[in-house]
Amino acid sequence: MSKIDQTIEIPHLGGSKIGYTFGRPYDPSLPTLVLVNSFSTSAELYRPQFADPVLGSAANLLALEPYGHGRTRAAYPHFTYWDSAIANLQVLAALGIGEAFVLGTSQGGWMAARMALLAPDVVKGLLLLGTSMDFESPRSRDLGCWDAFAANSAVIDALAEPVGDDWVVPDFFVDAVLASGLGGVPDDEREFWLAAHRANYAGDDGRHRLRVSTVNLRDRDGLHGRLDEVRCPVRWLHGTADQVYSVANAEEEIRLFTGSPDARLEVVEGGQHFLSASHPAETGAAAAGFVKHWA
Template sequence: MSKIEQTVEVPHLGGSTVGYTFARPYDPALPTLVLINSYTTSAELYRPQFADPALGSAVNLLALEPYGHGRTRASYRHFTYWDSAVANLQALAALGIDETFVLGTSQGGWVAVRMALLAPDTVKGLITLGTSMDSESRRSRDLGCWDGIGFNTPLIDDLADPVGEDWVVPDELVDGVFETALGGVAGEEREFWLTAYRANYSGDAGRRRLRLSTVNLRDRDGLHGRLDEISCPVLWLHGTADQVYSVPNAQEEIRMFTGSPEARLEIIEGGQHFLSASNPDEVDSAAIEFVKRWV
């Protein structure tokens, strides 16, 4: 059965439209697993998960796109990751979903954690992939993570000026994201993402969304002082080939979830930063096991 791609209206940020994708019609008898995508991608990041019959029969798969990404739009001009967490919770309420597990890749991981902090009765478990709970700090870089400030600042500067409606995101930016996140993509997969990015980031409104998404990535607040308030179980999956956030960082941060009934880190050998795309079999089987254990 084909995916169900729609939008839902929520009141946050002056009224917003949130893009969502179900793998199939919602089944209230099944637990729901929310999927939150990584920087500049969309719900399409989770095509491998939507195509997995085992995962699709175990849970309702529901991808929610953060502000600045995919089909999600706000009336107000600025937003943060906290805003995306609030909008996601409002979207769940609008869809009639009272409880859920949340899986997030990279930025999706820290949006997921923000959702659990804001609504612990709604979020019953967290699965974070290739993420970090810190700001782009000196501590993070000392543990082998990327220089997010150095990486993002030139792009923020390049996107500062208004552009015409014929502007589309440069191919080299898309290639750079996937080189960093997956070691590169080629052929049909590269063409798929070039087309998706051009649709999502075109014209001056697209430039603004892309720039603000990059500002958020660079300038976000860290969560270290809040992680002890997470009360649900946490499964953190991290790849050894992740070029953005390091295994030593994950090993240190997983210990900060002191209020969780279980906070566990699993290392995926050879796994890339966009782990759900590079290692879908390992991610999907781990997600099924986690949800069945904690439902």
């Protein structure tokens, strides 16, 4: 499958350029599955999904890069996950896609859920991977989730001051993301993500986008009081080896989708936090089945 990498202009945040990738030329006879990537990654996170012939035959695959990530840029310097949800909906409208399923990995799940809340007539189903619907609360830590304040505050402080044009994100930051998201990766995959991060998070603009993205990760609002208004079906996949959010948390939160016609959790044995990358076969099969059933 030949990917199509492009950007598109939308009006949100003073005018934005959003990076997007189609798995192949858009086919209006197929449903569309939007893919929203995890923290500091890009549309390239979904290379296994773009290479999956079964999933590619079930839906148009459209990866949308959130604010602070990939090729996406905005006129305004600050943004939240709500902004990325709005931007994604504006991209769909600009592309003439009236309905879509949305799959989100980790932070992508927060944006996917926000899209469903903002536009229930557009979002026809949610596929949530290795995520949480809470803010970074004491409740979630009691259930075995990570301590986002300890993990992110030092990064936010370290990125506070302006830097020169020659600055690039340090290797140890990328290694920490890969360790927590995938439990480590082969050398060639590490080199791929080191190069991708260095290219994207360079100079003072890159520093600031990474800092705001990290602030969002630590300080976001929770969705518990809103989840009963999600009206579409929900499939939540969560790995037993997820180092960031626990299966116990997912078991509690899937029950909060009381307005959904069908909300289910599927536990993936050995699955890592970036589940679409660690277990692409299980992710692809679940996504293809979900879309075929509900389209």
